Amino acid sequence: MSRSTRRGVLPGFGVSLGITVGYLSLLVLIPLAMVPLKASSMDAHAFWVAISSPRALASYKLSFGASAIAALLNSAFGVVVAWVLVRYEFPGRRILDALVDLPFALPTAVGGLALTTLFAKTGWLGEPLAKLGISVAFAPAGVCAALTFVGLPFVVRTVQPVLEDLDPELEEAAASLGASRWMTLRKIVAPSLAPSLLTGFALAFARALGEYGSVVFIAGNMPMKTEITPLLIMAKLEQFDYAGATALASVMLLTSFFMLFLINRLQARASRALETS
Amino acid sequence: MAGATKSRLGRGGAARTRPAAKDPAWVRRLLIGIAVSFVFVFVALPLLLVFSEALKGGLGGYVAAITDEETLHALGLTVLVVLVSIPLNVVFGIAAAWAIARFDFPGKSFLVTLIDLPFAVSPVVSGMVFVLLLGARGVLGQYLEPYGIKIIFATPGLVIATTFVTFPFVARELIPFWQTQGAQEEEAAITLGAGGLRVLRKVSLPAARYALLYGVVLASARALGEFGAVSVVSGHIRGETNTLPLHIEILYGEYQMQAAFAVASLFALFGLVTLVAKWWLEKKSRLEREQTEEAAALR
Numbered sequence: 147m148s149r150s151t152r153r154g155v156l157p158g159f160g161v162s163l164g165i166t167v168g169y170l171s172l173l174v175l176i177p178l179a180m181v182p183l184k185a186s187s188m189d190a191h192a193f194w195v196a197i198s199s200p201r202a203l204a205s206y207k208l209s210f211g212a213s214a215i216a217a218l219l220n221s222a223f224g225v226v227v228a229w230v231l232v233r234y235e236f237p238g239r240r241i242l243d244a245l246v247d248l249p250f251a252l253p254t255a256v257g258g259l260a261l262t263t264l265f266a267k268t269g270w271l272g273e274p275l276a277k278l279g280i281s282v283a284f285a286p287a288g289v290c291a292a293l294t295f296v297g298l299p300f301v302v303r304t305v306q307p308v309l310e311d312l313d314p315e316l317e318e319a320a321a322s323l324g325a326s327r328w329m330t331l332r333k334i335v336a337p338s339l340a341p342s343l344l345t346g347f348a349l350a351f352a353r354a355l356g357e358y359g360s361v362v363f364i365a366g367n368m369p370m371k372t373e374i375t376p377l378l379i380m381a382k383l384e385q386f387d388y389a390g391a392t393a394l395a396s397v398m399l400l401t402s403f404f405m406l407f408l409i410n411r412l413q414a415r416a417s418r419a420l421e422t423s
Numbered sequence: 424m425a426g427a428t429k430s431r432l433g434r435g436g437a438a439r440t441r442p443a444a445k446d447p448a449w450v451r452r453l454l455i456g457i458a459v460s461f462v463f464v465f466v467a468l469p470l471l472l473v474f475s476e477a478l479k480g481g482l483g484g485y486v487a488a489i490t491d492e493e494t495l496h497a498l499g500l501t502v503l504v505v506l507v508s509i510p511l512n513v514v515f516g517i518a519a520a521w522a523i524a525r526f527d528f529p530g531k532s533f534l535v536t537l538i539d540l541p542f543a544v545s546p547v548v549s550g551m552v553f554v555l556l557l558g559a560r561g562v563l564g565q566y567l568e569p570y571g572i573k574i575i576f577a578t579p580g581l582v583i584a585t586t587f588v589t590f591p592f593v594a595r596e597l598i599p600f601w602q603t604q605g606a607q608e609e610e611a612a613i614t615l616g617a618g619g620l621r622v623l624r625k626v627s628l629p630a631a632r633y634a635l636l637y638g639v640v641l642a643s644a645r646a647l648g649e650f651g652a653v654s655v656v657s658g659h660i661r662g663e664t665n666t667l668p669l670h671i672e673i674l675y676g677e678y679q680m681q682a683a684f685a686v687a688s689l690f691a692l693f694g695l696v697t698l699v700a701k702w703w704l705e706k707k708s709r710l711e712r713e714q715t716e717e718a719a720a721l722r
Binding site: 155156157158159161162163165166167169170173174175176177178180181183184223226227229230231233234236238242244245246247248249250251252253254255256257259260261263264270271291294295298303327352355356357358359362363376377379380383388391392395398399402403405406410 | 431446451454455457458459461462464465466467468469470472473476514515517518519521522523525526528534536537538539540541543544545546547548551552553554555556560561562583586587590606609610613614618619622623641644645647648649650651654655668669671672675680683684687690691693694695697698701702
């Protein structure tokens with residue numbers, strides 16, 4: 147796709163690259179370097195204690211577990227939403243398509259506030275669920291609900307374009323050659339969607355791991371029970387325990403780098419798969 | 424990592440639905456039912472609830488909550504933060520996209536990855552790094568403090584943190600647009616003797632106006648609603664460093680539910696406007712792309 151020119155006719159290479167690298171360094175790279183800088187000034191033992199305390203371990207468990215559940219929910223339902231949006235014609239399809247983007251357009255605090263009230267014991271959904279003995283708000287399930295909300299657009303928006311480019315004629319050909327619908331889905335549709343589904347899952351998971359705004363409302367924030375890692379970092383910062391916060395932040399930052407690397411690889415693979423198909 | 428999905432600009436969008444490949448009616452109904460229920464529970468219901476709760480105590484309470492002095496101050500501060508951080512990122516986005524889409528250089532794909540970094544980092548960590556750098560005891564902050572320059576727990580900190588989290592949006596829209604568009608028109612203008620800035624102003628930017636606007640819309644939505652990063656650097660000083668999303672948390676903590684939802688409803692309204700703007704920009708850019716493709720086919 148790239149039809150970039152060689153450094154020739156067009157001017158402004160030095161200026162634009164200079165602004166880019168300068169701004170990037172000042173705003174992003176130097177500030178982010180504070181985490182390893184501060185962490186390296188810590189005693190190794192203190193660092194280890196900070197990242198392996200029972201409270202920290204409980205927060206990783208909740209953060210990773212709830213993010214994985216939310217990303218799985220979003221993958222399962224996201225594929226259905228994408229399929230329905232691309233393949234079927236029904237009243238309200240446009241509205242459904244637009245609503246998928248709302249979690250990007252709404253502050254996470256608003257999402258968190260609304261979900262908390264929705265799932266509270268007296269809420270529209272919380273009340274019937276409470277009668278069944280299920281509590282969502284102020285429980286780990288609430289964290290999953292909030293993380294599902296913030297990650298909802300990712301799988302739909304990565305799978306949807308692939309599904310649009312997938313020619314239904316392939317499926318028709320398979321059917322005319324005697325393949326059952328189920329077999330066609332398994333052998334033709336599923337392999338084409340897999341790379342984009344995996345990318346969507348990774349994006350939703352990465353987003354959920356770092357999320358703070360919506361969870362702070364719905365979780366109840368009880369240490370060891372409903373405290374996600376970003377919340378624990380916040381608690382340390384409020385006590386001016388910058389060293390402890392930095393130690394936990396370096397764990398988060400390493401995970402972020404790993405996810406970014408993974409997503410880049412997945413996206414490269416997905417776009418290659420799209421080109422060869 | 425809001426917005427980290429591929430841009431929807433210039434895509435076919437859901438506009439061309441293909442006749443379903445022979446799924447039986449009950450399968451269709453079941454899948455549509457599942458999809459609609461999922462989006463209804465997690466998106467539509469929370470949205471409806473915001474308006475319902477905001478108006479529960481009557482219109483008088485709603486208006487009182489929105490015209491409250493602290494709410495108005497928080498609104499003003501939020502708008503100020505957006506008005507400073509977005510133009511900064513527009514300038515950066517144009518520069519970055521020009522360098523990346525128009526030239527080849529070693530390390531280009533690494534640079535593109537670095538631009539995505541703010542999407543990958545937790546908002547809390549994003550806020551924290553600025554406390555470590557610019558706080559009163561921070562690496563740079565300790566030298567600023569004797570001069571009475573306060574950045575963290577003050578408005579400049581809010582602006583910097585917001586600029587950080589909205590950093591990639593504009594660049595991410597402009598880069599793919601300029602890459603697919605090619606540089607022929609710009610090269611022609613340069614050959615005819617126009618200066619670089621003039622080409623940018625008269626050729627490149629007008630062509631990319633929808634992509635640019637799209638990035639600005641996404642970045643503004645994020646900037647208005649940013650919570651985690653801003654929460655760390657704000658210090659929550661009421662009437663001073665309280666942005667509108669942080670104000671919601673305070674109202675909620677004080678059990679002022681109608682007021683909290685009244686403020687939330689402002690965001691919900693703005694969110695709906697954002698969706699309409701996105702839809703309109705996607706439609707416009709699709710039309711324009713189709714026209715250029717037709718014109719190219721005729722030639």
